[in-house]
Amino acid sequence: MYKYDDYDRNLVLERVKQFRGQTERFLAGDLSEDEFLALRLQNGLYIQRLAPMFRVAIPYGMLSSVQLRNLADLSRTYDKGYVHFTTRQNVQFNWPELKNIPDMLESLHKVEMHAIQTSGNCIRNTTTDQFAGVFKDEVTDPRPYCEIIRQWSTFHPEFAYLPRKFKIAVNACPTEDRAAMKVHDIGLELVKNEHGETGFRVFVGGGLGRTPLLGSAINEFLPELDLLTYLEAIVRVYNQHGRRDNKFKARIKILVKALTPEVFAQKVEEEWQHIKDSAAKLTVEEINRVKGFFVEPSYEDITSSTEFEEQLASNKAFANWVNRNTNEHKIPGYSIVTLTLKKTGIPPGDVSDDKLELIADLADKYSFGEVRIAHDQNIVLADVKQSDLFAVWRKAQTAGFATPNLNMLTDIICCPGGDFCALANAKSIPIAEQIQRRFDNLDYLYDLGEIELNISGCMNACGHHHVGNIGILGVDKKGQEFYQVSLGGCSGKDASIGKILGPSFAREEMADIVEKIIDVYVENRTAEELFLDTYRRIGMTPFKERVYAKAH
Ligand code: HEM
Ligand code: SF4
Numbered sequence: 001m002y003k004y005d006d007y008d009r010n011l012v013l014e015r016v017k018q019f020r021g022q023t024e025r026f027l028a029g030d031l032s033e034d035e036f037l038a039l040r041l042q043n044g045l046y047i048q049r050l051a052p053m054f055r056v057a058i059p060y061g062m063l064s065s066v067q068l069r070n071l072a073d074l075s076r077t078y079d080k081g082y083v084h085f086t087t088r089q090n091v092q093f094n095w096p097e098l099k100n101i102p103d104m105l106e107s108l109h110k111v112e113m114h115a116i117q118t119s120g121n122c123i124r125n126t127t128t129d130q131f132a133g134v135f136k137d138e139v140t141d142p143r144p145y146c147e148i149i150r151q152w153s154t155f156h157p158e159f160a161y162l163p164r165k166f167k168i169a170v171n172a173c174p175t176e177d178r179a180a181m182k183v184h185d186i187g188l189e190l191v192k193n194e195h196g197e198t199g200f201r202v203f204v205g206g207g208l209g210r211t212p213l214l215g216s217a218i219n220e221f222l223p224e225l226d227l228l229t230y231l232e233a234i235v236r237v238y239n240q241h242g243r244r245d246n247k248f249k250a251r252i253k254i255l256v257k258a259l260t261p262e263v264f265a266q267k268v269e270e271e272w273q274h275i276k277d278s279a280a281k282l283t284v285e286e287i288n289r290v291k292g293f294f295v296e297p298s299y300e301d302i303t304s305s306t307e308f309e310e311q312l313a314s315n316k317a318f319a320n321w322v323n324r325n326t327n328e329h330k331i332p333g334y335s336i337v338t339l340t341l342k343k344t345g346i347p348p349g350d351v352s353d354d355k356l357e358l359i360a361d362l363a364d365k366y367s368f369g370e371v372r373i374a375h376d377q378n379i380v381l382a383d384v385k386q387s388d389l390f391a392v393w394r395k396a397q398t399a400g401f402a403t404p405n406l407n408m409l410t411d412i413i414c415c416p417g418g419d420f421c422a423l424a425n426a427k428s429i430p431i432a433e434q435i436q437r438r439f440d441n442l443d444y445l446y447d448l449g450e451i452e453l454n455i456s457g458c459m460n461a462c463g464h465h466h467v468g469n470i471g472i473l474g475v476d477k478k479g480q481e482f483y484q485v486s487l488g489g490c491s492g493k494d495a496s497i498g499k500i501l502g503p504s505f506a507r508e509e510m511a512d513i514v515e516k517i518i519d520v521y522v523e524n525r526t527a528e529e530l531f532l533d534t535y536r537r538i539g540m541t542p543f544k545e546r547v548y549a550k551a552h
Contacts, residue, residue: 001062001370002147002293004112011155012109015116019043020102027099042122044115045101048422054093054101055118056108057125060132060146060170061089061373065360068371070111072356074104082352085341087180087413087464088167089127089373090118094420116154121162123153123235128170129178130338130374133294134382136330139190140198142172144290145227148282152228159235163242164250166235167207180375180491182206182214183467185252186234191221198224204234204264205256208461212497213253216261218268225282232280233272237264297368297383302333305387317404320442321393324404329383337367337381337392338374339401340411344436346400347429348414349377358399366392376413378406407450409518410436413464417457417474418481424457426474426481431455431510438511439518448518451531452490467491469532470517471498472510483510487517487543488535502544513547520546 004012019039026036040047044055056071063071071091075083078100084092096104108114117124126146133141149168153159159166171179172190181187187203200222206215222230238252241259256264312319327336339359342348351359359379363371366388367381374380379401384392396402405411412435415421417428432455439445454468465471471486482504489498505513518531520543525534535543 001064002059002290008112009109012114012116015043015114016102016105016109019105023098023102038120041120042116043101043105044118045098046119048094048420051095052098052101053420054096054104054115055086056091056093056113056115057118058089058091058113058373059125059150060128060143061130062143063371063373064111065363065369065371067111067113068356068360068363070107070113072353072360074107075356076353078104082350083356084347084416085349085351085373085377085379087375087377087462088125089375090125091373094416119165121164121166122160123156123162123166123168126150126153126168126170127179127184127375129173130372130378130380131178131327131336131382132172132372134329134331134334134336135173136328137175138172138330139174139192140172141291141294142170142190143294144287145188145190145224146170147290147293148227148287149231152231152280159239162235162239163244164247164252166238166252168231175493177492177495178375180464180467180495182495183208183212183464183491184215186231187215193221200224200227202230202234205253205261207251207253208464208466209251210248210459211251211254212461212466213257214495214497215253216256218261218265224287225284226276227282228280229275229278230268230272232275233268236271237267241267299331299334299383300385302385302387304333308386308389311390318390318393320446321402321404322389324408324446325402325406326384326389333386335384335386335389337384337389337396338406339379339381339396340403340406341378341401342405342411342436343400343403344410344440345433347416347419348412348432351379355399355401358395359401362392362395376407376411378411404442405445407452408445409439409448409451409453409514410445411452412436413452413454413468415456415463417455417463421457423460424474425459425476426457426483426507428455428457428463428472428474431472431483431507434507434511435514438515448522449530453514454489464491465489466497467495468498469535470514475504477504481507483507485513485517485547487540488532490532499540501540502548516546517543
């Protein structure tokens, strides 16, 4: 994990002091709402429906147990005793008081965390695969590159005021994309060329929100040393040509679409020629320096554990969990464990202070004191010895993190919606709960196989509904809450944007509608097909017919 040096520490502390002064002046009436707006956004602070909302960055999703305990402490001292993990490896506090934010920032600074650039029109937290560095199929560990991008983009003087927010995701896995690379402003895919050299396939112009679009590849192999100069060229072209007259057309995706990816790529290439060999060009030494922060933990040499095999054979519930919620680790004898934050009745992504501490204890005892926050709003213990899995499962089960539904229909991604968010058209958390209650039979869920269901409370798509195999979007119909359904979205390797099924539904109908959609899948699937495959083969019509069939 990256460790702050004096430079980082001072930078963050200076920012805390500055923001303390700004907050005091605002509270004393010396700064207007408008004047304070830009200042607070630069520090992760939104003003929401019921209270401020405060967003803290978790670079590439990694937290130490010390940082987790600090978050727990902050939520207990300044909030309602829980935090919310988002789809972009951030953590949000939903109920802080404005006057306490400077103290929260100061406390975060002590554990090497901050809220800089978590909102506003700048380059946001760079995200990656939650299995980075431990997944066996990975080309190379993406985290050092994320850290390099973080250092380059934080306080970049030229990119502090872009036309709109800007998000970068890095994926290094050739078989899967857990970082949703293609729905980011820039998606970077780590690849090796025929000479075994490391580089990036560069996607640009993806994003969700009002106009959902997938990124287009504009460079098939960018050598790793050119990473920052090329990113700089892309963001410069965007900064110069992106629309500032209309907020809804300001994202880079609109520019890429308007110009075409080919023309956009040419402009980037022209810009790049000026800066390609500038001081921003990376060196092997610099990459190695940053890689030095992501050294392998001291894995033990493990021969297979017969005890683990026996536990698997004798306990079906444990075996289910191992099957579902753990993944193969690159080191024999270790597993990647996902603690699912999707227990029915608890909003997806929410964790209470005492549970955060429990996870910190699990991390200390079983996973080298570190956790990762996943894009699907779950928490990962990346390095658990197989012989410890049973103990971890028992503790996770007691705490409610062992629902063995990873990637199943009830592992729902869901935004806070109308319960907290001022922009919402409708609530989303109760919809997630309604669906989780309906599909509470694990055997049936396993039979259905992997299905991604995502819910957003409005067009902004924080819950990624466009890329859910089943997507649910809250809409406003003459002041009433309704829900529109889309099918066929996917955020993985073969990403696609879902298509709208038809007219929207009332809240109480939603579980029934999902059930009808699932029935059509079950009736039509072949033995190997997942929901998405069947949808792609049979198309929308059979689903439409069933859902909108008139009752006789
Ligand atoms: C409650 C406070 C929140 C507010 C006010 C808010 C606001 C917004 C807005 C205005 C957009 C649209 C931006 C655009 O298209 O240009 C957006 C997009 C997004 N937000 Fe949020 N959001 C909130 C919470 C969340 C949460 C809790 C999550 C994760 C669960 C999240 C994740 C995202 C994502 C992934 C996008 C789509 C980004 C894209 O188009 O590339 N946000 N948000
Ligand atoms: S999708 Fe809409 S309702 Fe949900 S968090 Fe984002 S802005 Fe709020």
